[in-house]
Amino acid sequence: MVTASGTAPPVHETLTVSGRHQVTAFAVMVLLLVVAPFFIYPLFLMKALCFALFACAFNLLIGYVGLLSFGHAVFLGSAGYTSAHAAKVWGWPPELAILGGTLTAAALGIVIGALAIRSKGIYFANITLALAQMTYFFFLQAKFTGGEDGIQAVPRGVLLRLFDLRGVMTMYFVVLAIFLAGFLLLYRTIHSPFGQVLKAIREHEPRAISLGYSAERYKLAAFVVSATLSGLAGGTKAIVFQLASLTDVHWTMSGEVVLMTLLGGLGTVFGPVVGAFIVVSLENYLAQLGAWVTVVQGVIFVVCVLTFRRGVVGELARLIRRPL
Amino acid sequence: MTTVFGIPTQALFGQLLIGLINGSFYAMLSLGLSVIFGLLNIINFAHGAQYMMGAFAAYFLLQWAGLGYWWALLIAPVVVGLIGVVMERTMLKRLYALDHLYGLLLTFGLALVIQGLFRNQFGSSGLPFQIPPELTGGRNLGFMILPNYRAWVVGFSLMTCLATWYVIERTKLGAYLRAATENPTLVQAFGVNVPRMITLTYGFGVALAALAGVLAAPIYQVNPLMGADLIIVVFAVVVIGGMGSIAGSIITGFALGIIEGLTKVFYPEASNTVIFVIMALVLLVRPTGLFGRDR
């Protein structure tokens, strides 16, 4: 996943070539997602979409900047709590509640990012973990989060005073819109001059610095973008499920997003989406089988790391010899 | 009765002693993790699961073979260490050329599998395991009753830690190991079988975890999740001490046990988190940990 090992997934070499196949893939994805709720339980799809956005945001950091953050759940969860609190206690309409959550995550991203960004590799992971655990503790103790019970019965509200979000389909298409917006934002970030500099930093940081780029500032910016979009996912999720709980800030959630991204394909555009859908489906399907969920997740981790490092989309991309 | 911050000194000494005892657990566990990372560059997230397997091995030895605690201290680490060897040979070996974060993900996945399987089989209430009769009872120290078993734990852990440190830092075998990490090709050229040393070292680190598990079995419940929450704390200990520094882990383990013990007196709700606060503080000032070397 990171530079010098020479075994990073084979992406981006041909990125400067026309991205038309990516446009096609995008169109297919949108089509599937628009049609899906008529066949598949929309609540499940919305869950998958929120996690897909979270995984895409996480992927920016790990796939394109090469930084493994072990505490990313903090952004998902803190946004969730803020949005839930804003909607339930302050009575904010959903668009403002979600915005509030997103901004909280952004602020947290700036703080944690500033503290962590000077480290690299495993040390970066360590420090994000430490800061995340402290934040978890804060949420555990704070009265407003409701501790183990979480914030429950969060109202869905009326979006922009027009759309009553209690209707399942309305809610779904709003979530889809949010997801696509976030996805496109990430896509633009990756395929922009900013994204190119990030790649340069990932490939060879001293060289990038010698060319005059402030590596730390770029990495921090990417970190904050990643945190913000994770927050967007978290805030939306709190409104959809009308619940914000400690699960979303626990370190095992950070592990789950790693799983999704790894399974889907690190450093690919569509990988995290596919990975999120697979993992959420598995959890849903296996919930009926009780305790096997963690075993299966573990097996997937093991298999992916040993033989399937490029992930589903990564392998697909390799097959068609185009970046996905 | 004199008091320190409102706590009678007697009680404070008791808490400090308990902190020391807990610290010895942390030290032993982080020792294994540190050996594995220091010498092999693998972040062994399965350490908690292997600790749990050690405790279960002790339970099985008693249930099925009638072999008691003292036998378990010898046999369990060997058995679990062998399992570790198999894990290394079949899976970890393939990741050495890669970024060591892959090793972390693999061992994390293995931990999930092992814990999930044990939980499916044995439930989560835990299985009973008694303190061996030779070590029951306690000694009245005046300010508290010190259970004999806990005194034994401190002593044994300290011995193990010192012995391990000595072997790795002061003997020829240890020197070979350390050289092999720095420059495997060169060491191999000298005729030392490096892959075998690596395998055995991993096995040894795992055995240390299992040994800690046997020590824990009589006082903590033998249950499949006993390592799950512990691993992240032990990981923090190793990080603070300096990833790769054996002495660092040992010292930090004991020190953190004492700090945690004090936190339990003054602000007990935070006792799970104080280690991470320290971890954050240390990492901000010294990213490689207190005694660590940059890799």
Add this chain to the structure above:
Amino acid sequence: MLKRTAILLATMLALGPVAALAQISDGVIKIGVLNDQSSLYADLAGQGSVVAARMAVEDFGADKKGMKVEIVSADHQNKADVGSAIARQWYDVDKVDVIVDVPNSGVALAVNQITRDKGKALLVSGAATADLTGKACSPNTIHWTYDTWALANGTGNAIVKTGGDTWFFITADYAFGHALERDVEAVVIKNGGKVLGKVRHPLNTADFSSFLLQAQSSKAKIVGLANAGGDTTNSIKQAAEFGIVKGGQSLAGLLVFITDVHGLGLPTAQGLIFTETFYWDLNDKTRAFGKRFAERNKGIHPTMIHAGVYSAVTHYLKAIEALKSDDGTKVIAKMKEMPTDDPLFGKGTIRVDGRKIHPAYLVEVKKPAESKGPWDYYKIRATIPADQAFRPLDQGDCPLVKK
């Protein structure tokens, strides 16, 4: 083309398994057993509750009466979001009519709200929070087996009256622990006792030596454990090490199940005093059930939660038989109308706030010498009559109770 199909296939495969769950028809009474099957509460509820539900359906003779009953189950992993997602899917897609069990108060409260919104039925056996018949009471929920008030009152009262009038609390630092501590403290003080100190520990603590030491130095006669699951068993195990009981103090477990005692072993657990509302060795009927249940549940004997599931499902089916409808709100109302009677809890009633009423028992764990074999663990110290076991109707702040 091939590549696009490949992407299409991959995504469809990912979504496929869920679609398969979506087509179940009505005309069936569908019972969903929702609980923790993989962590803290897996043994005291878990698969055993599914067994209990099945036994209830069989013993009721649903087949012979022409009622089609199906049972599904799922693991909520002690997470409110997982539990709510499963509940929603069950109600919306899988046409589940009633959810039973739901240990873990946070999850129960979430599912309580969802059940109410959708007009279905919820029979809680596993969760403890007395809020389910208090602030959060609902016309769609019945709280069956026990609650924090009953535990506090049973254990607290009984212990203080037998001389345990000074207490020290070791409390799990979360809502359930706080509630338990608060309720027991109130009982202790009401009976003229004193609380000499408290200490709060994080959930899932492995080592209690520090807290036990504080309990010891307080010299309180009773060390109250306001925690559950692994925390309780760890506290008890380590208390033995530090000679708490030998030193003259007594341990009061405020939430203990027979599976915990089994996990601890009698040498460690002996002497423990706590409240339960069911014990398999109480009388012939419960013994018969206990043996049948154990055969189907890997030898594990029923906890009060399992018994509660059996009793609740039995009464639920009786209500449907009488009403000839499985509409959630109507069935719950019918269940409250009808007095209950089953081999496990005997005769009882259900109050308007959704509280099931039956007697409670103060039990003490036997010494190893007194036990004739595995699972023969309790001595019954006292029986708390049904009308005193639960919080009085007017003290709960339940909006359904007319003042």
